[in-house]
Amino acid sequence: MEFTGKDFENFKIHLRKAEQVLKSTRPTANDLFFGIDFVMKKALDNFDADIAKKYALKAANEYADWSAEMCRQIGEHGNNLIKNNQNILTHCNAGALACVDFGTALSPIRIAHYSKKNIFVYVDETRPRNQGASLTAWELAQEKINHAIIADNAAGHFMKRGKIDMVIVGADRIAMNGDVANKIGTYEKAVLAKENNVTFYVAAPSSTFDISAKTGEDIPIEERSEDEILYMHGMDEKGNINKFRISPKESTAKNPAFDVTPAKYITGIITERGVIKPTKEEIERFVGGKIIQQPL
Numbered sequence: 001m002e003f004t005g006k007d008f009e010n011f012k013i014h015l016r017k018a019e020q021v022l023k024s025t026r027p028t029a030n031d032l033f034f035g036i037d038f039v040m041k042k043a044l045d046n047f048d049a050d051i052a053k054k055y056a057l058k059a060a061n062e063y064a065d066w067s068a069e070m071c072r073q074i075g076e077h078g079n080n081l082i083k084n085n086q087n088i089l090t091h092c093n094a095g096a097l098a099c100v101d102f103g104t105a106l107s108p109i110r111i112a113h114y115s116k117k118n119i120f121v122y123v124d125e126t127r128p129r130n131q132g133a134s135l136t137a138w139e140l141a142q143e144k145i146n147h148a149i150i151a152d153n154a155a156g157h158f159m160k161r162g163k164i165d166m167v168i169v170g171a172d173r174i175a176m177n178g179d180v181a182n183k184i185g186t187y188e189k190a191v192l193a194k195e196n197n198v199t200f201y202v203a204a205p206s207s208t209f210d211i212s213a214k215t216g217e218d219i220p221i222e223e224r225s226e227d228e229i230l231y232m233h234g235m236d237e238k239g240n241i242n243k244f245r246i247s248p249k250e251s252t253a254k255n256p257a258f259d260v261t262p263a264k265y266i267t268g269i270i271t272e273r274g275v276i277k278p279t280k281e282e283i284e285r286f287v288g289g290k291i292i293q294q295p296l
Helices: 007-024 030-044 051-080 106-114 131-143 154-159 186-195 280-285
Strands: 085-092 119-124 147-150 167-171 181-182 199-203 229-237 241-245 258-261 268-273 274-276
Touching: 007 030, 007 051, 030 051, 051 106, 051 199, 051 268, 051 274, 085 106, 085 154, 085 181, 106 119, 106 131, 119 131, 119 154, 131 147, 147 154, 167 186, 181 186, 186 199, 186 258, 274 280
Parallel strands: 085 119, 085 167, 119 147, 167 199, 199 268
Antiparallel strands: 181 258, 229 241, 268 274
16 A cells, blocks of 8 residues: 555554454464554654554564574573583474574573584374474474474473473563463463473563563463364365364364463573573662663
8 A cells, every 4th residue: 555745644544453353363472562562653653654554674684684683692601501412392482483593482492502502393283283293393403403302292291201401482472470472372381390400591681671560460361263272274285284173063162372471480590681580679670660772
């Protein structure tokens, strides 16, 4: 849709509609809202549609560069936690495909690999969308990082047998008391890690902290289409992606996309400024009442 300089009011209406569409795609993800708000402010702080479009593009690039640098710093701090010859479990995808260049949960793993540490990654398949089996595994394969995809239900088995030394996951939103919302199944992994004395870390930039959420109860949990549970997608021998039903046609499904892990199960939160404890006091000191270190 084209707008001239004189159509700024119509351009603002168009932007607001686009803003709502984008935010509705991932209501649990605070970083998405943070990024969109940053670009919107830069774009609407003008009185000309053509200039606003240039500022919006410039702001988007600034935010992407800022996000990539935060992720790199997360990797540096997280790498200090990883010892040589350790096995790490991941859940879902929090890599470059999701978080620009380094990712969050995969950033410490990348930096450890670049540092020549011998590591092995257990990759949860992450049903129902299989982000681990498809996206995370693909990223690790591209980096030639040793890994194996495991069924979501197998993580406890490997922990009990002493095969997993630490868990690193990303986050979609972090409450001020340290509760963390992440892909469905994260809570189960945290409980299993606690039971088996495995350290459990969350990797997230400051933009993931929601100062309006006092606890995890304040975090909205997206409920997605039941088709994601009832059907699967797969590639046939010709490379075509097909959809097929895996459950009785009479059955329905429930599909929460995220769950909340209470702070008591989390060893630490790896941020761009270091590892912090998942406590109200430390998070308040970290955030300082507002999200800081925004792009200039």
